[in-house]
Structure formats: structure tokens, C-alpha cells
Amino acid sequence: MRAIHNNPTLTLIGAGPGDPDLITLKGVKALKKAKVILYDALVHPELLNHASEDCIKMYVGKRSGAHGFKQKEINELIVKYAYLKGSVVRLKGGDPMVFGRAEEEIEHAEKFGIISQIIPGLSSSTSLPGQYGIHLTSRGVNESFWVVTGTTVNGKISPDFYLAAKSSATVVVLMGRKKLSLITEYYKEIGKGNMSIAVIQNGSLKSEKSAVGTINDIESRVIKNKVGTPAIIIIGEAVKRKSEDRITRNLHAKLN
Numbered sequence: 001m002r003a004i005h006n007n008p009t010l011t012l013i014g015a016g017p018g019d020p021d022l023i024t025l026k027g028v029k030a031l032k033k034a035k036v037i038l039y040d041a042l043v044h045p046e047l048l049n050h051a052s053e054d055c056i057k058m059y060v061g062k063r064s065g066a067h068g069f070k071q072k073e074i075n076e077l078i079v080k081y082a083y084l085k086g087s088v089v090r091l092k093g094g095d096p097m098v099f100g101r102a103e104e105e106i107e108h109a110e111k112f113g114i115i116s117q118i119i120p121g122l123s124s125s126t127s128l129p130g131q132y133g134i135h136l137t138s139r140g141v142n143e144s145f146w147v148v149t150g151t152t153v154n155g156k157i158s159p160d161f162y163l164a165a166k167s168s169a170t171v172v173v174l175m176g177r178k179k180l181s182l183i184t185e186y187y188k189e190i191g192k193g194n195m196s197i198a199v200i201q202n203g204s205l206k207s208e209k210s211a212v213g214t215i216n217d218i219e220s221r222v223i224k225n226k227v228g229t230p231a232i233i234i235i236g237e238a239v240k241r242k243s244e245d246r247i248t249r250n251l252h253a254k255l256n
Helices: 025-033 045-050 071-085 102-111 124-131 160-166 177-189 218-225 244-255
Strands: 009-014 036-039 056-059 087-092 115-119 145-149 170-174 196-201 209-214 231-235
Touching: 009 025, 009 071, 009 102, 025 045, 025 087, 025 115, 036 045, 036 071, 056 071, 071 087, 071 102, 087 102, 102 115, 124 170, 124 231, 145 160, 160 170, 160 177, 177 196, 177 218, 177 231, 196 218, 209 218
Parallel strands: 009 087, 009 115, 036 056, 036 087, 145 170
Antiparallel strands: 170 231, 196 209, 196 231
8 A cells, every 4th residue: 555644643542431522522532533444333423423524433332243444354444544534533432442352453553663652441340330420349348340351352251251250359350241141140159148239231321221230130130121232230249239229310410
């Protein structure tokens, strides 16, 4: 590919957990200057309104069970537009450095002499619990929290989950809604069937659905409330068995 611009750049921006108001100010400024935006499935469409009318906006989302762009195709688009336009923005849900495959895109861009910069975003793993009144850490209860993926490259839950479950830490599972049965089965096996758990779909958005309970009853609650994907799972004593009414009150206060 012939280089039209001598100093092409790639900017990775974290869009936050869903609510378009939860992007950083630095992220908004970068979107306003963007010439090309390659955005993911979990990015709120209102964020694209920050870009100029002549900005190229291309959806490159990947969703489970639906046709989407392969990572190789996204990498190629980054190089293509970085050289054609001089710069390209990758707009990713949450924080690009938390299970966002940013490393692969940065390494590919560097092979073609493209300089990268990262504008962090609010990860759902740390921002959503607080919005619903759930403490990731609580004095006298726990001193840490683990964030693990529910879907690794081989489609399985992270091996770290089994270590985290045995600890006193709050465990946050991303992309793990389809592994809920496996998660509850393991907690029961290690004698933690009464552990508190919350499952929140589309957190921070008006389409939010949630279920709160214990390991023993969460699956029935999730079915009753029709909680689907994408969802975040929060497990631990720090959840404090908050009632669904409490989460609902926090949701309404946040959206109104």
C-alpha cells in the first residue's frame, strides 16, 4: 500500500459501559477531530454524533451468534484508513485495555509504522457495580476484587475464575452470561451456595435488566427477569445480597 500520509496514527478510545455520557472528555475531543471511526457493537450510537459530518464511520462489531468482522479484517482496515486519511480512531466499549483486544491492533499497526495512543474508558467491571450500589470492596469483608472473562479464546471460562471463587475477593465476570450455570455449579461445589450474586444486562442503559440473589437461586431469578446478554456478573459478600428493589431505585435515580 502506498503511503499517502507519512505519519499515520491510531487512537483507541474507550466508550465506557454503555451510557453515552460516561465517555471521558478527552475521548469526546478525539471523536470531534476524527477522520475515520471504526466502532464496535457495544458503542452507543449517540457517541458518533460528536464526530464531524465528513468523518467516515464504519461499524466493525463482533457479536456472539451474529455475523461480524474478524479481527484480521479490522486490523487491515486500521492500516488502510490510517494511511489514506492520516489517522484512524478505534472506538471500543468499556476500556480498550480490558479484554478489548487492543494489544493485537496496536501490534499490527506498529508493523506498518503506525503510531498508537490510548484514551482509557470506564470499564463495566469497575463502573457498573458502583452505579447500582454494589461495593467491589467493603471494609471488614474483603480487600480485593478479581475481574475475569467468561469467554476465552477457546470459548471456556478463564481458569483464573476457579482461583478467584475460592478467595474472599469479589469476583466480576465479563462475557459470562452463558456460563452462569457453570459458575453456580462450581460455587455450590465449594460450599458457597449462599454467596450473594448480581447479574446485570445492558448496565447504565434504559434497556437494563437485572437479577439479584444467591448462587442457589440466581438462575431462576435471571430467567424470571429475562436477563440476557451482554451482562456483567458480580459475586461476593460485598454484594451484600442487595434486593432488586434497591437496584431498581438506583437505576431510576441514574436515568431520571
